[in-house]
Amino acid sequence: MKLLLKGSGILLAAIIFLFSSCQQAPEPVLDMDKTIPNFALIDQNGEFHSLYYYSDQKAVVLYIQGNACPIVRNAVSDLKAVRKQFKDEDVKFLMINSNVQDDREAIALEAEDFDIDFPILKDDAQLVAEALQLHRTAEAIVLDPRSWTVIYRGPINDRVGYESQKDKASNHYLADAINAKLKGEEIAENYIKGMGCLIKRLHDDPEEFASISYEKDVAPILLEKCIKCHVAGGIAPWQMKNYETVFGWSMMMREVLRTKRMPPWQADPHYGEFSQDLSLSKKELQTLVHWIDAGAKKDGDRDPLAEYKDVAPKWDQGEPDLIFTLNEEEIPANGIIDYRYQEHDIDIDKDIWATGFQVIPGNREVLHHVLVSVIYPDGFIEPIDRRSPWLDGLLAAWAPGGETERFPENTGRAIPKGSKLHFQLHYTTNGKAHSDKSTIGLYFTEERPQNEYLLVGAYNPEFQIPPHEKRYENKAKHLFEDDAILYALFPHMHFRGKSMKFTALYPDGRKEVLLNVPNYSFNWQRGYVFEEPIELPARTVMFIDAVWDNSAQNTFNPAPEKTVYWGDFSFDEMLVGYMSFEYKKDRRSISMN
DSSP: OHHHHHHHHHHHHHHHHHHHHHHOOOOOOOOTTOBOOOOEEEETTSOEEEGGGGGGSSEEEEEEOOTTOHHHHHHHHHHHHHHHHTTTTTEEEEEEEOOTTOOHHHHHHHHHHTTOOSOEEEOTTOHHHHHHTOOBSSOEEEEETTTTEEEEEEOSOSSEETTEEOSSOSOOHHHHHHHHHHHTOOOSOSBOOOOOOBOOOTTOOGGGGGGOOIIIIIHHHHHHHTTTTSSTTSSSSSOOOSHHHHHHHHHHHHHHHHTTOSSSOOOOTTSOOBTTOOOOOHHHHHHHHHHHHTTOOOOSSOOHHHHOOOOOOOOTTSSOSEEEEOOOEEEOSSSBOOOEEEEEEOOOSSOEEEEEEEEEOSOTTTEEEEEEEEEOOTTOOOSSOOSOTTTSOOOEEEOTTOOOEEOOTTEEEEEOTTOEEEEEEEEBOOSSOEEEOOEEEEEEESSOOSEEOEEEEEEOOOOOBOTTOSOEEEEEEEEEOSOEEEEEEEEEOOTTEEEEEEEEEOTTSOEEEEEEETTOOTTOOOOEEEEEEEEEOTTEEEEEEEEEOOSTTSTTOSOTTSOBOBOSSTTSBOOEEEEEEEESSOSSOOSOO
């Protein structure tokens, strides 16, 4: 009996501790008239959400979730009931988790264990917690998408309290607030003190932001992650040439950082490690945004950005063995430009093997991408049964942020005597007429390599995207018939592309997500090169899951009223998952004839 009482006492003490930890907190001073800035986060399932994307809704409900919070867990059924009540009323429900102790994997497990079928957006850097002035979980925040202001803030109802709960609620605060909003009525009480677990804020005192140094903290981040594009003649629309320029653009910088428009790196950090990663760490993101929040002040006399000297494009790895200067292309000031194509002879008198390449854009302001394919001479047995020169067997590709590529050791791509190079060029207009004369350099060897460095595009042209469809899904797949080494993945869609995921299904039945791009952008078509190559056993199947958004909410969409099919032009669509790899042993002779 004593043991039972002792155990019960421990359990009771634990419960009291949990609830008391929920209660003790300073009362924050909330600005209920504040406009909530746009932000973007990824949820527990790897889906991307931008707050202002839901501007077509009549109301947006943000519920503050936290793992292991007893009040949150108890209130999930109540939130589901409210969602069901307004299921046909254009009301969007999202959850946000700003807890430092909860990661996405733990949040996904919590959602599964407690049947939480809401998207739970993970606020790693707590920038959303700062914007929303979050201090507790279990709080519902109702936003008016017309003004993005808070129209109600508080608990869902009065059913659950600290250390107590009722069978039924007496007051339905959240439902009443939504009802009033939909009817255009005044909300009787727009703020009610909530009951939830405390959120540990990493940076709870804005005064500490004043200690962030431009010279020592901010400028090094900009030099490492941003300056490559923000230079004279770069793809970015303005130059980070000194502190004064950055100060002038600082408010815009904060906006694009919060919404994840910058840096241009769309890979979900939850999966894989990639070389040349431009993404910002949590600390780097906080440093930049908090420095801007504190007034973007300059400390000291030194300006590292002004000291930076942009070097004209040069060959990163020495003079190439072959250099091709493309014909000049004239680009108008406005409009959508169809792909341009050029063919060039290769001045070689013998068979060669390409071992790498570098593209030097002639005009980074308008050049969106370059693809290079080989036109083989008659009678040559191609390394891949190509369905299209732009799907399989590409020799080279460049897009903004692209780097020199050296193929893996002891591999190469065949270029037999008599071949031609076929170039596809895509341009985007920027309000001013331009010209472009780009250059590509090829590195090669005359010695036969051990293996062919292959590139295939798993694709599926069998889709029909209905007008105004926000989420249309389809997939492609590719079978690796023999043991292979995978080096890089490259998702490709057009204006309506929303997301793409690469998942390997291994012969033993195990599945592994190798790359998730939840916020695909046609403006930034990147290849993602693994930090360490991936071993794929024979009979591995790669599944490529794609999602398109053909609605007016997609700001890239040129015509949401149209049904969209497969096509070569940007206003058509594609589903291609490019993969660079080598088979671990020769599957055929790779001689030139």
